[in-house]
Amino acid sequence: MYDGIVQELIDELGRLPGVGPKSAQRIAFHILQTPTFDVSRLAGLLSEVRERVKFCERCGNVSENEVCAICRDPRRDQSVICVVEDAKDVSAIERTREFRGLYHVLGGAINPMGGVGPDDLRIRELMVRVGDTAVEELILATNPNLEGEATAAYLSRMMKDMAISVTRLASGLPVGGDLEYADEVTLGRAFAGRRSA
């Protein structure tokens, strides 16, 4: 559709998640037509990021060092580990400022249909951490969907004989949500988990 390199850039941008052909075209033209847009900076960051960014050897979070900033921080509560599916979840939980313990990133969830079994996740590493350190509580913060629940159930079974408490994040109505629009599963969970007011 376009002369060589412009079409190549559009195709390449279209491979990014959530970027369709129309958005890819819009982004490419923005880059072409906006003199203030610092192309070399974006290009440089892209090349650098994969070289410089590693995954924390303890928790599996993204990090520019062998061990990430959270695992290195002595002020974090070393007795609680929050288990999440993805590094993006760490950032979501950090934004709440509710949690001051450590994390463990599994790298996904158990999904037999998608060919992801327990051995494909960082579960062995979690067992070693739990066995080696003074962990008292494991918070299972996998997603509240089929795969996340299966993963939490699996981990909960694995930890049964260990002297630690294993908890799961509460399910219920989203804050600011409308009861009328809640799906029945969420509403059912909200009833089952009701607390004294």
Add this chain to the structure above:
Amino acid sequence: MYDGIVQELIDELGRLPGVGPKSAQRIAFHILQTPTFDVSRLAGLLSEVRERVKFCERCGNVSENEVCAICRDPRRDQSVICVVEDAKDVSAIERTREFRGLYHVLGGAINPMGGVGPDDLRIRELMVRVGDTAVEELILATNPNLEGEATAAYLSRMMKDMAISVTRLASGLPVGGDLEYADEVTLGRAFAGRRSA
């Protein structure tokens, strides 16, 4: 939220049009976590595209040469020029395969509120082209909105004394659309422009 460079990449991606903070994060992690994604290729294309891509000195379309592929093509009908706001419009019209003439990209539309006047668009260049060459018809294909209509009206006035026919793209119901959901302006245009069946 993230260690240095990951957050820098997220911020930089978030400056692209149509990419919010969530999408930027998703794209950054995709780049980090997908070994098959060719980062150096995207980085290379980004750096190259601004250096190599110019704008055609005749029509203003994007081009890797001084004169674009369409203007250079002797099989295109040299007697018709289709005037569009943006280079993206050229590609949209080319996809229809309905038009075999030449283009003229204005680089926007007259928009007094946004501070865009006739002198900010490639209108002078259009007048020169029309005066110099054997153009017989000018098709005004600016957008069917306030700014596009104003621009078309302005150009139509400018061309009044020249011996060429000036036409405007038809307005009406979109093909495959539902009459019930058409807005009243579109529906009004469809009535005004009705043809014998």
